[in-house]
Amino acid sequence: MGNDTILVTVLLHRLATTFKIRDLGPPSFFLGIETLTVGDSFLLSQRRYMQDILSRSGMTDCKALATPASVTQPAVPTSDPFENPTQYRRIVGALQYLTITRPDLVYSVNMLCQFMHSPTDNHWCLLKRVLRYIKGTQDYGLRLRPSTTSDLHAYSDSDWAGWPIDRKSTSGYAVFLGDNLVSWVSRKQRTVARSSTEAEYKGLADVAAEVTWVVSLLRELGSTQASRQHCGATILGPHTWLPIQFSTLG
Template identity: 80%
Template sequence: MRLSQRRYMRDILQRAGITDCKALATPASVTQPVCQATGSFDNPTQYRRLAGALQYLTITRPDLSYSVNRLYQFMHSPTDEHWGLLKRVLRYIKGTLEYGLCIAASENSDIHAYSDSDWAGCPVDHKSTSGYAVFFGKNLVSWVSRKQRTVARSSTEAEYKGLADVCAEVTWVVSLLRELGLGPISTPTLWCDNLGATYLCANPVFHARTKHVEVDYHFVRDKVSVGELQVHFVSTKDQLADIFTKPLPAAQFATLRGKLNVVPHLPCA
């Protein structure tokens, strides 16, 4: 089964007046950092309407999550530069109208999740962007791309905050599955590409470099200690959540998009 909003995507392009635009391979450029540009866009209402429409589109297009999250950060006062970023997302959609989220029968019901953070990735306020992808079997069931509320003082802290978010989400997914009578459920596995954050989940010693991390984030370690979760290291090249934290080159973006089961209108593998 493939979840698609093809007609809705065409409607968005029509509302933007760029139905005949040239398609692009990625929704965000790796060479164009976003800054708090001066001036303002002459039609901010149009920007907000289209950005809001794109937010609804991420229901079936997780590959758009990072770019749409970035557009939302400038809703209060968009500039011509931000309008250019929005049009790039639309041009990417133009070339991927046939894509949707594939749901297929799975041989197992294991829950595993990928968590990643781009430390101090925003050049405007130096806050980090976190992202995660939660799989039930081989199907993607939950994902997010979100800027963290506070500035992280280290990459370990940024990654650990991301782990806290996905830990809460996985806990909710497990609870929901149990309410539906689907079980038994094996211990969920969280994958993180930061060794410091991975060790911190299992090490009872409160390291000096993480004393400033808020206490509520350490419920991850409590979950691990009682066997409700297990956290393992994954190399950056295999980190699926990378697509939710930063712009990526076209080849890497396409690879991760496929691993998230965002595919064109073809029979599911």
């Protein structure tokens, strides 16, 4: 893909002199990801993959929900183990691939993955809630569109001791290159934070490392916009996003 058809043609010709290739035309469907044209942008969709997950889990005709997880009911273990842990692991593993185009599922899938070793009936109910959310959001995907700027914008947030089992915090971030989301994570912190400020700063350190890597990658790709950058951050308090703006200077 590229915005210069001549360079794309030259590249394909050079590849054809060394490898046996076949030009399939514009991107449409690859590795379970469908490319849809929406105006001047692309929508990366895994609708077929979602339908396959719902079919394998017997949730094709389930009632849709508006949210993937409950914020009032923590995922605490119960005394009743799930009767088919293999099915639980298979479906959760499939959901991990779905997060490639569904950043809104990252938090819920990360939570479900932490019970792969010994899932319970309660965890299965949480998994079915995610599937019911997917049922109503099959048209969602990752949209990529032309942007007028190459600035990096990163947002980070963390809870404090939100995990009831080991009292560890969960943090997440989202990194935008211009108007496009290019990197996102939601994961449990490795150590126990002794204050909400400490939890926020740990999340801030993670997103700062990610942005540093993105800037390094842009430099390797020859982007002149990544030659210099400055950043600023504002601590707004617990349970709020921390905006970090990395403005590129040519």
